Amino acid sequence: MQTAGDTLVEEYIRIHSGSLKLHEQAVSLFAADGATHAARVMDPFRSYITHAMGARKWDVDGNAYIDFVVGHGALILGHSRPDVVQAAARTQGNYLRELCNEAMKERGINGRLYGRTILHPYFGTVEREPEEVSLAPTRDIRKLSKSAFGPVLDRLVLHLLNRGVDMLTAIGSGYFVMSAAHSREDVELTMERFEASLDAMLAEGSVPEALMEK
Numbered sequence: 001m002q003t004a005g006d007t008l009v010e011e012y013i014r015i016h017s018g019s020l021k022l023h024e025q026a027v028s029l030f031a032a033d034g035a036t037h038a039a040r041v042m043d044p045f046r047s048y049i050t051h052a053m054g055a056r057k058w059d060v061d062g063n064a065y066i067d068f069v070v071g072h073g074a075l076i077l078g079h080s081r082p083d084v085v086q087a088a089a090r091t092q093g094n095y096l097r098e099l100c101n102e103a104m105k106e107r108g109i110n111g112r113l114y115g116r117t118i119l120h121p122y123f124g125t126v127e128r129e130p131e132e133v134s135l136a137p138t139r140d141i142r143k144l145s146k147s148a149f150g151p152v153l154d155r156l157v158l159h160l161l162n163r164g165v166d167m168l169t170a171i172g173s174g175y176f177v178m179s180a181a182h183s184r185e186d187v188e189l190t191m192e193r194f195e196a197s198l199d200a201m202l203a204e205g206s207v208p209e210a211l212m213e214k
Helices: 004-015 017-026 082-106 141-145 150-162 184-204
Strands: 049-053 056-059 064-066 111-115 118-123 168-170 176-179
Touching: 004 017, 082 111, 082 118, 082 184, 118 150, 150 168, 150 184
Parallel strands: none
Antiparallel strands: 049 056, 056 064, 111 118, 118 176, 168 176
16 A cells, blocks of 8 residues: 555655656765765655755756755855855955966066956056956057957967866957856866966967067
8 A cells, every 4th residue: 555655755756857867877976875975865865956046955857945954054144145156256256367467477478367257368568557456457448359469369268278278258359258256276277277378378489579578
């Protein structure tokens, strides 16, 4: 005889088909019946969460949950609180911008990255050092929109993409932005690849003499 519990389990499986598929893969990868910790084991299987906002979480099947655990108190303000996310993004953006600008200076390349959570690379004479980091190092809009060093930017994009840096967006010719809204580890990895790209460009001669500091 089927019990109410059996019916609930069947319904759970029915509306969690995506999580079931992921669970079947996880069982062969994680010792705790597909979970990363014994405390996370659920019967018949746990749901697989894709994103969260505020007090709610959603799984791969679109089911919504109220999160009463909130990281054991670490997420007391909720998931993805906009002002917290923006503050973190600004911090990472500042960090990445400073590292990349220092790398360009060390190699004697004229140019700057500017911006906050979205960084804009600029190659050319640095005509000013504004305190507001979102402002470009030149007031000449022509140097930003149709720079003579556009091919240098294009070449940098190719090197970055070849090294797995994919947070780039082409806008017109020779222009792109580098997103800084990710973890500290990602920023440092991006920095390593940025430095490697600059070194490769210098070695191949794709940075013209006009861009090198005198």
